[in-house]
Amino acid sequence: MKLKPLLALLITAHLGSAFAADDPLSAWNSGHAKQAIETWVKETTSSNSKDFIPVSQRYVVFDNDGTLWPEAPLTFQLQFVIDEIKRLAPQHPEWNNDALVQAVINNDMKVVMQSGKKGLMQLMALTHSGMTTEEFSQRVSNWVDNHRHARFGCRYDQLGYQPMRQLLDYLRDNGFKTWIVSGGGIDFMRVLAEKMYGIPPEQVVGSFSLSEFSLTDNGTQLRKTMNGAFYDDEAMKPVAIHLFMGRRPVGAFGNSDGDVPMLQYTSANPTYKTFGLLVHHTDAAREYAYDAHPPASGTLISGLRLAPQKGWVIVDMKKEWKTVFDPSLCAADQSSE
Amino acid sequence: MKLKPLLALLITAHLGSAFAADDPLSAWNSGHAKQAIETWVKETTSSNSKDFIPVSQRYVVFDNDGTLWPEAPLTFQLQFVIDEIKRLAPQHPEWNNDALVQAVINNDMKVVMQSGKKGLMQLMALTHSGMTTEEFSQRVSNWVDNHRHARFGCRYDQLGYQPMRQLLDYLRDNGFKTWIVSGGGIDFMRVLAEKMYGIPPEQVVGSFSLSEFSLTDNGTQLRKTMNGAFYDDEAMKPVAIHLFMGRRPVGAFGNSDGDVPMLQYTSANPTYKTFGLLVHHTDAAREYAYDAHPPASGTLISGLRLAPQKGWVIVDMKKEWKTVFDPSLCAADQSSE
Structure with a gap:
């Protein structure tokens, strides 16, 4: 019967897409990064594991520029x-x-x-x-x-990295509370973070200045100023984490040397098995390759050097990511796949 | 039969205690404050109500000193x-x-x-x-x-006001996210807030200074400094709310004129039906009476003046609170009941 192979094909195709849909990290290639993530989540969330982390302590922090969305050539x-x-x-x-x-x-x-x-x-x-x-x-x-991104032709809010958005979902589905801790402006990011990443404003920490409160004829206002400017990068990231979050994270995800203190602070958590990850921008075809020009120039030098001894996972974008952007949101990525 | 009245009594007693146990605000006397709270919660959480507030927007802020625990004679x-x-x-x-x-x-x-x-x-x-x-x-x-409180003889973490602790639980049970926004030190309060009020550290906002990050021989450290001191009171409370929370609250609960800007900011929410409440310290027998000596001295003067026009609920402790402290935690309150 001629129908059989067709039926088999239909079933296979159906199962194939079902399997892909079941993989919460489907935008990641099978490889050491994906495996390391899945292993750590399993070890820290299985209640009979020696490395179990109580839900109330599952706080993970993500840089934004270059970690969740592009930062090159301009933020x-x-x-x-x-x-x-x-x-x-x-x-x-x-x-x-x-x-x-x-x-x-x-x-x-x-x-x-x-x-x-x-x-x-x-x-x-x-x-x-x-x-x-x-x-x-x-x-x-x-x-x-x-506005649309000059190179990718998409809206800026369509340009979150798909593998990282999946990672945020995956971690939340496993009881982790996801935070952004970024050098970007806190008020700027908060407009976008809920829609793009499912992260509510209070879990978005960034550079900030103080606003000024006053009464108006029909209510109140907060006016933005440049007073008390706090630049949330490098050694100030752990400071901001303590100030806003009040706990030491168990996971930290970044992409540059400005994130290294945050990863160090996380890795030195005295109580829990932690996870550190650095996105390494190696993919000029689908995104940008710019972060490391050994031995000494680039935005990710000490991070790459420290990673082996700290056990941080280096994500080589070119190898580890099946897609960079979500093709259902933005077709930018498709031509070069 | 003689059993009947006894049976009736037993049933009544049983129902009576069941009703009390079912009342999430059992430490509040029936009165205008309790009724106003229940009405607002019902109006803003019933999905068919014109004043319905989506769960994602149900942010409420509480002062701490004098609102959730005593502040007199010393904080x-x-x-x-x-x-x-x-x-x-x-x-x-x-x-x-x-x-x-x-x-x-x-x-x-x-x-x-x-x-x-x-x-x-x-x-x-x-x-x-x-x-x-x-x-x-x-x-x-x-x-x-x-240490124990000199007057009440209890541990300090047993001295949260029972009616307010019930109110926090009641609001959370109705989908509200409860925050502390207080002049107290952020690091000091965070040690106590989770156990006493069920509020995690990141939802505790207070006065703060910046810590200092450094590497140590075996890890990292954050050392407390007095740099960048921010005093979270009066007009700085709305500023802190915007900085830490990033949304305008729909409910605000305080006890002094230092909380008035926070209540004004909340009441001026352009989108939702809001709630404002001020605890009025009138009960020298069970706690303290100190906050208002009309016409012009005291810690709650403009709050009392503005309350009627703003629709803020004044909680006369002596009248509205059945108990001040939880007798199962601390017997302080029992002698004077």
Whole structure:
């Protein structure tokens, strides 16, 4: 009968897709990274395991830029700053005489980068202070609605890494509380994190400044300022974790040397078996390859050096990730697969 | 038959106790406060109500000192400071020449109070900085284990107000996420909040300073400092709520004018029907009566003035609370009931 092979094919195809759907980490290739993740989760969540971690202690922290979404060639937030400066410029004739602002408007990124931290803080002040917290969130939402990533052609909120989004889901399904601890702005990330990653605002920790409270004619307002600026990177990440979370994490996931102190703090947890992971950007075809130019330049040097002795898992994107972006959200990734 | 009345009595008694046990707010007297709480919870959690609040938005904030536990005549944390100074003094001969420290050791509270904010910060520095975050938590635990409240004779962690602890449980049972937002020290409160109130550390917001991260021979450490001190009171409470929580609350519970901005910020929520409540300390027999001496002195003056126009519920402790402390934890309250 001719139907049989067709039937077999249909059944196989059905089972195949069912199996894929059953794999919570289907965007990961079978390999040491996926295996290490699954082993650690099994060891720490099986109630009869010697490494069992009570649910109340399952706190894991993720960097954002370069760990959950791309950071090259510019961070999303810096692109937002640039787009906002251009949008706001017509209302600010006084900016005509500002060399740095003019460089932004003219896409002279060399001048922008050379302006260093001082220049960046000036641009942050122009785009991240003065408005109410609600207005700022609305501006970020509007920006997301009206801009597409230059290379991938997708909305920015479609560009979370699919394997990492699956990892967040997988960890939550196993009782872990997922946190972002990032150098990105706390108010900027919070607009996106719930939709993109399923992470509520209070579990998003980032760089921040203090807002200013006042009464208004019909209520109250919080206005963003640059006061008390806290830059959540490097040694300040463990500080922020203690301040916001109040527990030492059992897992830490990053991609650069700025995440190393957070991984060190986590690995030194005196009570529980911990997990550390670093995303290694090796995939110029599907994303970017930029983080390590041995022996000494790049954004991930000490992380790679420390990983073997600390037992941190290095995720070589090119090898370990089946897809980079979710093709159902964004087709960017498909051409180069 | 003689059995009938007895049977009836037994059934009535049984039903009576069953009803009491079924009442999640059994430590509250029937009255306007209890009724207002129940009405708001019903209105905002019944899915067919016009005032329904989605679970993801049910964030409520509680002050701690004077709202969840006593603050008179000294806050628990100031008592901890005093007890710590006395405990540590033998190791610090250099304190012999310090007039303020000597006043603490000699229980000369008049001098301590007159030293003002500057003096208080000095005492805080001596007892809240220099040690690791873990050492500090251990010191707070040791203090709780080894001290009793002078008037009530109970451990400090037995002195949460029973009606408010029930209210926290009741709100959580109805899908609300309960937060502490207090002028108390964040690290101090976090040691106690989980056990006393069922509130995990990340939902405890308070005054804070930044810790300092470093590597050690066998791991990492976070050492407490006085840097970047943030005093979480008055207009800084909404600022802290935005920073830590990232949402505007739908309910706010306090007891003093320092909580008024937090209640104003909550009441001005543009989207949801909110709830505001102020505990009014009127009960010298069972606790303390100290907060309002009209027309102008006291810790709860503008709160009482604003309450009627804002719709905030004033909880007259003497009238509204059946018990102040949980008699199963602490017998303090029983003699005067």
